[in-house]
Amino acid sequence: MKILLPVLLFLFVGSTRIDxxxxxxxLKDLNNRTVSYEKVKGENLTVIDFWATWCKPCIISxxxxxxxxxxxxxxxxxxxxxxxxxxxxxxxxxxxxxxLGIEYTILRDIDTSVMARLRVSAVPTLLIVNSDNExxxxxxxxxxxxxxxxxxxxxxxxxx
Amino acid sequence: MRKFxxxxxxxxxxxxxxxxxxxxxxxxxxxxxxxxxxxFEDDRYLTTSYDQLNLFYDTxxxxxxxxxxxxxxxxxxxxxxxxxxxxxxxxxxxLRIRIGNFYETLGYGLLLRSYDIPGSVYENxxxxxxxxxxxxxxxxxxxANGDWFELKALRAEPLNNLIPPTFEPDSVRxxxxxxxxxxxxxxxxxxxxxxxxxxxxxxxxxxFQEYGSVMSDIQLPFNIQLFGEYAFxxxxxxxxxxxxxxxxxxxxxxxxKDSFGLSFEYKDYSNFLLGSAxxxxxxxxxxxxxxxxxxxxxxxxxxxxxxxxxxxxxxxxEAGHSIVANYTSATxxxxxxxxxxEYFLEGSYKVNExxxxxxxxxxxxxxxxxEDNRISxxxxxxxxxxxxxxxxxDLQYQTFDRQFEPDKTQxxxxxxxxxxxxxxxxSTVFExxxxxxxxxxxxxxxxxxxxxxxxxxxxxxYKINSSNSLAVFAGKRRGGPACTSGICYEILDxxxxxxxxxxxx
Numbered sequence: 001m002k003i004l005l006p007v008l009l010f011l012f013v014g015s016t017r018i019d020x021x022x023x024x025x026x027l028k029d030l031n032n033r034t035v036s037y038e039k040v041k042g043e044n045l046t047v048i049d050f051w052a053t054w055c056k057p058c059i060i061s062x063x064x065x066x067x068x069x070x071x072x073x074x075x076x077x078x079x080x081x082x083x084x085x086x087x088x089x090x091x092x093x094x095x096x097x098x099x100l101g102i103e104y105t106i107l108r109d110i111d112t113s114v115m116a117r118l119r120v121s122a123v124p125t126l127l128i129v130n131s132d133n134e135x136x137x138x139x140x141x142x143x144x145x146x147x148x149x150x151x152x153x154x155x156x157x158x159x160x
Numbered sequence: 161m162r163k164f165x166x167x168x169x170x171x172x173x174x175x176x177x178x179x180x181x182x183x184x185x186x187x188x189x190x191x192x193x194x195x196x197x198x199x200f201e202d203d204r205y206l207t208t209s210y211d212q213l214n215l216f217y218d219t220x221x222x223x224x225x226x227x228x229x230x231x232x233x234x235x236x237x238x239x240x241x242x243x244x245x246x247x248x249x250x251x252x253x254x255l256r257i258r259i260g261n262f263y264e265t266l267g268y269g270l271l272l273r274s275y276d277i278p279g280s281v282y283e284n285x286x287x288x289x290x291x292x293x294x295x296x297x298x299x300x301x302x303x304a305n306g307d308w309f310e311l312k313a314l315r316a317e318p319l320n321n322l323i324p325p326t327f328e329p330d331s332v333r334x335x336x337x338x339x340x341x342x343x344x345x346x347x348x349x350x351x352x353x354x355x356x357x358x359x360x361x362x363x364x365x366x367x368f369q370e371y372g373s374v375m376s377d378i379q380l381p382f383n384i385q386l387f388g389e390y391a392f393x394x395x396x397x398x399x400x401x402x403x404x405x406x407x408x409x410x411x412x413x414x415x416x417k418d419s420f421g422l423s424f425e426y427k428d429y430s431n432f433l434l435g436s437a438x439x440x441x442x443x444x445x446x447x448x449x450x451x452x453x454x455x456x457x458x459x460x461x462x463x464x465x466x467x468x469x470x471x472x473x474x475x476x477x478e479a480g481h482s483i484v485a486n487y488t489s490a491t492x493x494x495x496x497x498x499x500x501x502e503y504f505l506e507g508s509y510k511v512n513e514x515x516x517x518x519x520x521x522x523x524x525x526x527x528x529x530x531e532d533n534r535i536s537x538x539x540x541x542x543x544x545x546x547x548x549x550x551x552x553x554d555l556q557y558q559t560f561d562r563q564f565e566p567d568k569t570q571x572x573x574x575x576x577x578x579x580x581x582x583x584x585x586x587s588t589v590f591e592x593x594x595x596x597x598x599x600x601x602x603x604x605x606x607x608x609x610x611x612x613x614x615x616x617x618x619x620x621x622y623k624i625n626s627s628n629s630l631a632v633f634a635g636k637r638r639g640g641p642a643c644t645s646g647i648c649y650e651i652l653d654x655x656x657x658x659x660x661x662x663x664x665x
Contacts, residue, residue, distance in 0.1 A: 020186035023218050026256070026305075032344075032352050032377045032387075034305050036253060052645070054448045060516070063480070086646030087269040087443045091412040092472055094385060095421030099476050111263035111275045112645060117216065117225075119188045119664045121279035138626055143550040143579055144514060144542065 021133035022048075025114045027082065027107035030094045040105045041129070042078030045136075045157060047150075048127040049081045050109075050120050053089050053096050057142040058124040062100055064147035065126075068154065069104045075158055079104040084112050084123060126150060128157060187215040189663040192281055192290070196656015199636075200601050205656070208233045210281055210290040223249045227261075229325065231290050238289045240326045245296065256303040261296045264314055266342050267375045270391040270408045271358045271434065273441035274318065277644050279662070282321070283652050289324040293649055295439070298334060310354075312342040320437035336435035337361040350379040356391075362436045370394040371406075371434065384415050391432070391442075403465065403493070406431040408442050419476045425469065427490075432463040441646075445470035447486045447504055448646060452573050452591075453536050453558040454522055456640040457529070459500045460648055465493045468500075480510035498527035514544040531569075534560035538573075550579040562596075569595045583623045591615040591638045615653075627665060633658040 026036045049065055051058035062081065069079040083093050083106060090108070097106050109115050118127065118135075128137040137153050139146070192210045197203060209232045217224040227245035231238065247260035266272040274295045282293035299316025317334035327333060337360070344354030358371045373391035380386060388411030392398060396405035412425035425445045434440040444461035445468055447454075468490030476482045489501040502524035509517045522536040538556035545551070556573040570593065577587035592614045593599065599613045617635030624630060639653035 020184045020216075020218070023223065024251070026251070031349075031379065033346065034310055054450050056450060056518075059482070060480075063476075084645055086275065087265070087273060087441065088446065088448055088646030090268070090443070091387075091414055091423040091425050091470075092421075095414040095416040095423055096474060098383070098416035099419050099421035099474055101419070101476070110265055111273075112278055113263045113276060116188075116214065116276050116278045119186065119214075121188070121190075121662060139582075140623070140629075141582065141585075143582070144516065144544045145546075145548075145550075146582060149582070 020119075020135070022127075022129050022135065023117060024133075025117065027109055027114060029108070030097070030106050035105075035107065037080075040078070040080055040107075041133075042076055042131075044076035044131060045072075045078075045154065046129045047077065047079045047154070048118075048129060049079065050084060050115055050118075050123050050125045051081055052084050052123050053092050054085070055123045059100070060144065061124055061126075061142040061147065062097075062102055066100070066102050066104065068147070068151055071151075072154060072158075077154060077158070081106045082114065083108050084110075084115055086110060128153060130157070183217055183219040185215070185217050187213065187665055189213050189661075189665070190279065190281070191661045191663075193659045194654070194656060196654055196658070198288075199653050199655055200603055206233065208290065212281070212292055221250055221252050223247075223251070225249070225260075227292070229291055233288075238287055238326060240289070242325050244291070244325055254305055256301075258301045259299075261298050262301050262316070263296055264301055264312065264316075266312065266340060266356045266358070267354070267373055267389045267391070268387075268410050268443055269441045270389050270410060270432070271356055271371055271373055271440055272318075272338065272340060274439070275441075275645065275647055277647060280644065282649060284322070284324045285650060285652060287324060287326065288652075289326050291325050293321060293647075295319050295321050297338070299338075308346045310344045310346075313340070315339045318435065318437055318439035335363045335437055336439065338435070338439065344375075352377040358434075360435050369434075382415075383417060384413065386411075386413050388412060393431075401428060401430070403430055408432040408440075408463065410443055419478070420473070421475075422471075422473045424471050427461075427469075428467045429461070429463040430465055438463075444646065445488060445490070447472070447488055447502065448643060449504075451520060451536070451538055451556055453538070453556045453571050454504075454520075455643055457524070457526070457531070457534065457536070457558070458641060458643045458648055459488075459490060459502070459526055459528070460641075461490070462492050462494065462528070467491050480508075480516075482506075482508045492528065500524070500526045500528065502526075516542040518542070530563045531560045532563065534558065548581040552577045552579075565596060567594070569593070571595065585619075585621045587619045589615070589617050589619065589637075593638075627663060629662045631658075631660040631662075 024036055024038050026034050029035050065079055085093055122140055124142045126139040127135050129135055136157055190212045194208045197206055211230045213228045215226045225247040229244045230241040245261040247258060247262055250257045263274040274297050276294040280293045281290055283290045297316035297318050301314040304311045317337055320333055323333045340358045342356035344352055346352050353376045356373045360369045371393055373389055375389035377387040391408045393406035407430055409428040414423040427445050429442055442463055446459045449455045470488045472486045474484045484506040486504040492498045504522045506520040518540040520538045524534040525532050536558040541553045543551050554575040558571040559568050562569055572592040574590045579585045592612055594612050599610055600608050615636040615638045617637050619633050621631045634657045637654045639651045641648055642651045
């Protein structure tokens with residue numbers, strides 16, 4: 001415990017930002033290759049969706065995101081799905097996502113360490129991030145019809 | 161470990177002041193207050209508070225993380241305020257070095273798996289201390305990757321998360337020392353091969369145990385993917401699959417075409433509980449359910465001796481309907497042969513854009529739990545009224561024969577949830593059981609209560625703004641096994657009021 005105070009004080013010394021940006025995390029893709037966020041993010045906006053094969057609202061929302069991915073392709077908006085399935089469900093992730101017709105990038109956060117780092121505590125959670133890696137919008141949960149709100153938000157952010 | 165930590169801090173400080181980099185501080189905080197008690201316990205209206213602070217400091221390539229936890233009750237021996245995790249990390253495009261607490265999984269988890277379940281708060285059953293449920297490693301880890309390879313090396317102590325932070329000495333929580341090396345090579349775009357070596361030093365043992373593994377991942381034509389890992393003790397005979405040897409074999413295949421997907425997996429585990437704290441976690445090949453009656457019935461894999469398969473097929477219709485079918489079987493052979501099998505079928509029908517109907521049927525036999533002819537069914541209606549209002553009705557029922565009981569055991573679950581403007585959700589949950597293991601009050605032994613037992617609880621979740629949310633529970637909540645992200649742990653019953661405030665900053 002003696003080291004806690006100096007560490008906390010140290011952290012606040014120097015220049016700091018208040019609105020955090022997304023760190024350049026690295027995760028494996030569906031072909032088991034490690035890729036970095038910087039390599040797969042969108043030039044304009046990036047929509048990051050945390051999901052799992054066992055998450056029912058995630059499964060309902062993802063085909064809607066696939067439609068939006070197609071719709072906003074020309075606006076340099078990129079969708080990224082981050083699966084938090086553990087080893088128990090790894091075998092299902094790829095065929096499952098393909099059967100849903102998802103073509104956007106899927107990454108796998110097996111130990112949920114990236115999820116914790118991005119301050120996400122539940123699935124589904126959707127983040128909209130700009131090209132400077134700033135999180136502009138966060139949406140937790142999903143129920144039918146909420147894709148309209150998300151689409152409007154993307155349009156609003158594109159106009160800025 | 162403290163030396164490592166101060167070394168990391170010094171390096172970090174030098175980096176900061178020599179480069180004048182712009183850093184950022186951010187984090188999350190979870191505060192949970194409870195007023196209530198466990199059923200059948202004398203400690204009535206116990207007030208407890210738990211707080212978890214996660215603090216991050218990032219610069220371009222350097223980052224620093226700490227987790228602080230605090231638990232307060234009227235019982236001083238249960239209270240603590242501790243820095244439970246700290247980490248220094250350097251990362252660029254090809255190299256990552258971590259010192260302190262970190263997570264790592266080797267291969268498919270046959271040799272080593274660590275994990276975090278964000279937002280989870282675990283209550284230890286024995287001394288009722290609350291803490292976050294995770295299994296991390298404390299030590300040093302180096303990861304390197306290039307166009308054709310990936311390497312991992314680590315020297316660390318895995319956490320035994322069943323021992324609370326209050327336990328003294330703290331070293332008991334991390335009894336094993338693990339040294340590991342893993343290499344994966346991308347032979348072609350379609351083929352990845354690799355291997356791992358793990359050396360474990362367990363307490364009270366002068367010798368090391370050594371384990372190795374080989375793994376592969378092959379993308380075949382026609383959307384077929386083949387993958388697997390074979391792990392073994394170096395003191396056992398290589399590729400000898402007898403019960404005297406220590407090994408784990410996991411392999412799988414998946415396939416998709418248009419809206420159809422399939423996965424098939426096979427497991428054969430023998431004497432493969434590694435270390436004194438079992439820090440490995442081979443794939444269980446058991447369906448992960450979110451339906452409460454099925455989630456708490458999840459079969460827990462026994463790596464001492466288990467073989468089995470899992471087959472899952474799914475079809476997603478263009479109109480939004482879907483079908484999932486799953487078959488799972490597992491056979492244990494430790495002292496006696498025990499069998500588990502499960503047939504699961506789930507259908508979802510999208511009537512229109514505002515109404516979805518869902519149903520499931522499950523039939524299982526679970527010898528380790530002494531459950532036979534277990535039938536579970538459920539029916540869920542999800543209706544949206546406007547784009548901001550939604551109601552979900554969830555009805556579930558389960559029945560099974562338990563070997564020592566003459567009558568069938570029955571479980572009932574009913575839930576009604578309303579959501580308003582995506583900011584406010586309120587719900588009520590009713591559960592009932594005739595399970596004698598739950599209806600009986602252990603304090604009145606030898607009398608055995610068989611009356612039906614019920615739970616009724618009310619939940620609300622209010623998103624105050626994009627940074628804060630408040631969850632309130634009042635009533636009775638049923639405990640039991642719970643599984644999240646493939647990790648199963650025990651949740652205790654609760655009766656009272658609970659308030660949880662989540663903050664991001």
